[in-house]
Amino acid sequence: MTAPTPLARLTTLTPHGPVVYQVGDVASVLDVAWERVELGELPPWASILARSQSKGRGRQGRAWASPPGHVYAALRLPPQAPFEGTLASVAVGFALVQAFRDEGVAVSLKWPNDLLTSQGKAGGILLENRKGAVVAGIGLNVGFSPFPPDQRDPNAPPPSAFPESLGPPERLWPRLAKNVLLRYNNELPARDPDWARNFCAQAEKCLAGLGGAVVIHQPVADPRPASPSLTGILAGLAPSGALRVEGPDGECLVWSGTLTLPSRARDA
Numbered sequence: 001m002t003a004p005t006p007l008a009r010l011t012t013l014t015p016h017g018p019v020v021y022q023v024g025d026v027a028s029v030l031d032v033a034w035e036r037v038e039l040g041e042l043p044p045w046a047s048i049l050a051r052s053q054s055k056g057r058g059r060q061g062r063a064w065a066s067p068p069g070h071v072y073a074a075l076r077l078p079p080q081a082p083f084e085g086t087l088a089s090v091a092v093g094f095a096l097v098q099a100f101r102d103e104g105v106a107v108s109l110k111w112p113n114d115l116l117t118s119q120g121k122a123g124g125i126l127l128e129n130r131k132g133a134v135v136a137g138i139g140l141n142v143g144f145s146p147f148p149p150d151q152r153d154p155n156a157p158p159p160s161a162f163p164e165s166l167g168p169p170e171r172l173w174p175r176l177a178k179n180v181l182l183r184y185n186n187e188l189p190a191r192d193p194d195w196a197r198n199f200c201a202q203a204e205k206c207l208a209g210l211g212g213a214v215v216i217h218q219p220v221a222d223p224r225p226a227s228p229s230l231t232g233i234l235a236g237l238a239p240s241g242a243l244r245v246e247g248p249d250g251e252c253l254v255w256s257g258t259l260t261l262p263s264r265a266r267d268a
Helices: 029-038 087-102 169-186 195-206 262-267
Strands: 008-010 020-026 047-053 071-077 108-110 114-116 121-130 133-140 213-222 229-237 243-247 250-260
Touching: 020 029, 020 169, 029 047, 029 071, 029 121, 029 133, 047 169, 071 087, 071 169, 087 108, 087 114, 087 121, 087 133, 087 169, 087 195, 108 195, 133 169, 195 229, 213 243, 213 262, 229 250
Parallel strands: 020 047
Antiparallel strands: 008 020, 047 071, 071 133, 108 114, 114 121, 121 133, 213 229, 213 250, 229 243, 243 250
């Protein structure tokens, strides 16, 4: 049996922050996290921060360019609401948007899992669920975008980055991880029968493109669209975390697909 990748405990900024481990150059920080989950050594809210990745992965199997100097983290989440089903990516994205706003950086969530600055995409979230355990892979560009132009999805916003002034990854990520945990404790758990509706009403205010025209490519939607793309007005979020889109034939609930914001696509 191959020995697990060695980890070093990264000192957090306060003694009450969640546990953060640090690792060097790895194939994928998500793979390292799953090693530790299977060994019972990565409890909920613990995370691993990698220096770089040689085989970082993004949504739909895309590669994630991962040179040193940026945040490549894997965060173990508790396997309960709101980190279940369609709502999970929205919950993680909303918490990170709020964490960055507390850092003084304006960020929006491009449903379901991209983090945008005013210049474009600066980060992404990839959720993986195995045997009831949930781990979020979080990639954040810091200072500049490492993505070569030929790796860019033509339907995606232009690449961007969070300000270098936020500090190096080993200082920035522990602050963000602590903020996300505090928001979970204070805002995200179910506290009344309408918690999901109330949560989504807050989260949808962070959505990029809210109230504007959008295109969903290859949507999984109810009702099912007649074509491989759906054009409409982004109306908000359903309590399930599905996207509400006002199409030509009324409102659709979109469970998955690739969202294009036409104004950003034109600027690319």
